Amino acid sequence: MREFRPGGFQILPLIIKNLVIINVLVFLIQKTVESSSNPTLMNDLFALHTWQSPLFKPWQFVTHLFMHGSFTHILSNMFALWMFGSVLENLWGPKKFLTFYIVCGLGAALLHMIVLYVETSSVVNDFNALKSNFTFGNFENFVAEHHVADAFRNNVVSSIINEWRNNTSDGSIAQNAYIIANSFVTARLNEPTLGASGAVFGCLAAFCYLFPNTYIYIYFFLPLKAKWFVIIYAGFELMMALQNSAGDNVAHFAHLGGAIFGLALVYFWNKTNRRTFY
Numbered sequence: 001m002r003e004f005r006p007g008g009f010q011i012l013p014l015i016i017k018n019l020v021i022i023n024v025l026v027f028l029i030q031k032t033v034e035s036s037s038n039p040t041l042m043n044d045l046f047a048l049h050t051w052q053s054p055l056f057k058p059w060q061f062v063t064h065l066f067m068h069g070s071f072t073h074i075l076s077n078m079f080a081l082w083m084f085g086s087v088l089e090n091l092w093g094p095k096k097f098l099t100f101y102i103v104c105g106l107g108a109a110l111l112h113m114i115v116l117y118v119e120t121s122s123v124v125n126d127f128n129a130l131k132s133n134f135t136f137g138n139f140e141n142f143v144a145e146h147h148v149a150d151a152f153r154n155n156v157v158s159s160i161i162n163e164w165r166n167n168t169s170d171g172s173i174a175q176n177a178y179i180i181a182n183s184f185v186t187a188r189l190n191e192p193t194l195g196a197s198g199a200v201f202g203c204l205a206a207f208c209y210l211f212p213n214t215y216i217y218i219y220f221f222l223p224l225k226a227k228w229f230v231i232i233y234a235g236f237e238l239m240m241a242l243q244n245s246a247g248d249n250v251a252h253f254a255h256l257g258g259a260i261f262g263l264a265l266v267y268f269w270n271k272t273n274r275r276t277f278y
Contacts, residue, residue, distance in 0.1 A: 010086070010089075010090060011086065012082070012086065013086055013089040013090055013094065013097075014089070014094045015085075015089050015094045015097050015098050015101070016081060016082055016085050016086050016089055019081060019085075019101070019196075020078050020081070020082065022066055023066050023068065023074060023077070023078060023196060024074070024078075026066045026067055026068075027067070027068050027071075027074050029042070030042045030067060030068075042067065043067075043192040043194065044190075044192075045057070045063075046059075046060060046063035046064065046067060046194075047060060047063075047064050047067055047192030047193060047194040048060045048061065048064035048109055048112075048113070048192065048193040048194065049189075049190060049191070049192060049193070050113065050116045050117060050120050050189060050191075051113065051117055052117065052120050052121070052124065052189055053189045053190050054189075054190075055190050055192075061106055061109050061110075062102075062105075062106075064109065064192075064193060064194045064195070065105045065109075065195075065196050065198075065199055066196070067194035067195065068194060068195050068196070069194060069195065073195060077195060077196045077197055077200050078196075080200045080203070080204065081196065081199075081200050081203060084200070084203040084204050084206075084207040085097065085101070085200070085203045087207060087211070088100065088203055088206055088207060088210075091210070096269075100202065100203075100206065100262070100265055100266070101199050101202070101203070102199070103202075103261055103265055104198060104199045104201070104202025104203070104258045104261050104262045104265070105196065105198050105199035105202070105258065106261075107198070107202070107257050107258060107260065107261025107262075108197075108198020108199065108201065108202070108254040108255070108257035108258035108261065109193075109198060109254065109257070110257065111253050111254065111256065111257030111260070112193060112198070112251050112253050112254035112257060115241075115253040116193075120188055120189060123146055123185055123188050124185060124189070126142055126145065126146065127142070127181060127182075127185045130142050130181060131178075134174065134177075134178060136161075136164050136165065136168050136174075139161075139164070139177050139181065140161055142181060143157055143161065143181075146184070148180065148181065148184045151184050151187060152180065152184075156180065157180060160173065160176055160177050160180060161177075164177060193251050193254065195251075197251070197254060197255055197258070198251070198254040198255060198257055198258030199258055200258070201255045201256070201258035201259045201262065202258040202259060202261055202262025202263075202265075203262065204230060204233075204259065204262075205230060205234075205258070205259040205260075205262040205263040205266070206262045206263070206265070206266040207226060208226040208227055208229065208230035209263055209266050209267065209270075210266065210270065211226055212225065212226055212227035213225055213226070213227065214226050216229050230259070234256065234259055237252045237255045237256050237259075238252075238256060240252045241253050241256065
C-alpha cells in the first residue's frame with residue numbers, strides 16, 4: 001500500500017485552524033444566548049430554515065455551517081474536518097480548499113432544502129385540507145400520517161384523540177386538537193438545520209476519492225480502506241434518509257448532498273491526473 005506524504009505537511013493548516021476557531025467561538029456564543037431571555041435567537045436568525053418558513057433568510061445558507069447543536073455535534077464535526085480536511089488543504093492549498101469547503105456546504109444545504117420543501121409541503125397541504133374539514137377522523141389520520149404524537153410529551157395527542165372519540169360533539173376538544181395540529185405545523189416550518197456536517201462529508205468524499213486505499217481506523221482500532229468506508233457510510237446515510245424515521249433529526253440528505261458535490265468537484269479538478277491511488 002502506498003502512503004501519502006506531502007511536502008511541507010502541516011498538522012493544523014491555516015483554513016482548518018480558522019474554521020475550527022470560528023466554529024468553537026460561534027458555539028460558545030450560542031450557549032451564552034441560549035441561557036438568556038431569548039434562547040432561540042441564534043437559531044431563528046442564523047440556522048437554516050425551509051423556504052416556506054417566515055424565519056428563512058438567504059444568509060442562512062452560509063451561517064448554518066458554523067453552528068452546532070451540542071458539544072458532541074461540534075466535536076465530531078471538527079475532528080472529522082481536521083482528519084480529512086487537513087490532508088486536502090495540504091494537497092490543494094488554502095484558497096482551493098476553502099472554495100471546496102464552501103461549495104460542499106452550499107451543495108449540501110441546497111439538496112437538503114429541496115427535500116425539506118417537498119416534505120414540508122406535504123404537511124402544509126394536508127393541514128390545509130384538515131382545516132377545511134376538521135373532523136375527528138381527519139384529525140386522527142393527520143396525526144398518524146405525520147407522526148404528530150412524537151412531537152409532544154406526556155401522551156397529549158393520545159389523550160385528545162381518546163377524549164374526542166368518546167365525545168365527538170365537544171367543541172372545546174376539537175379546539176384543543178386544532179391547536180395541537182397548528183403547533184405541529186408551525187414547529188415543522190420553523191425547525192432549524194445547523195452544522196458543518198454537509199461540508200465535512202464533502203471532505204470525506206474527496207479524501208476517499210483521492211486516497212481510496214488509505215486505511216481509516218474505525219474507533220482508532222478497526223482498519224478499513226477509505227473507499228469501503230465511504231461506500232458503507234453513504235449507504236447507511238441513504239438508508240436512513242429514505243427510512244425517514246420519526247424522531248430522527250439528522251439531516252441525512254444534507255450529508256449525501258455534501259458528499260455528492262465534494263465528489264463531483266474533486267473529480268472535475270482531478271480528472272486528468274488519476275495515475276496514483278494512495
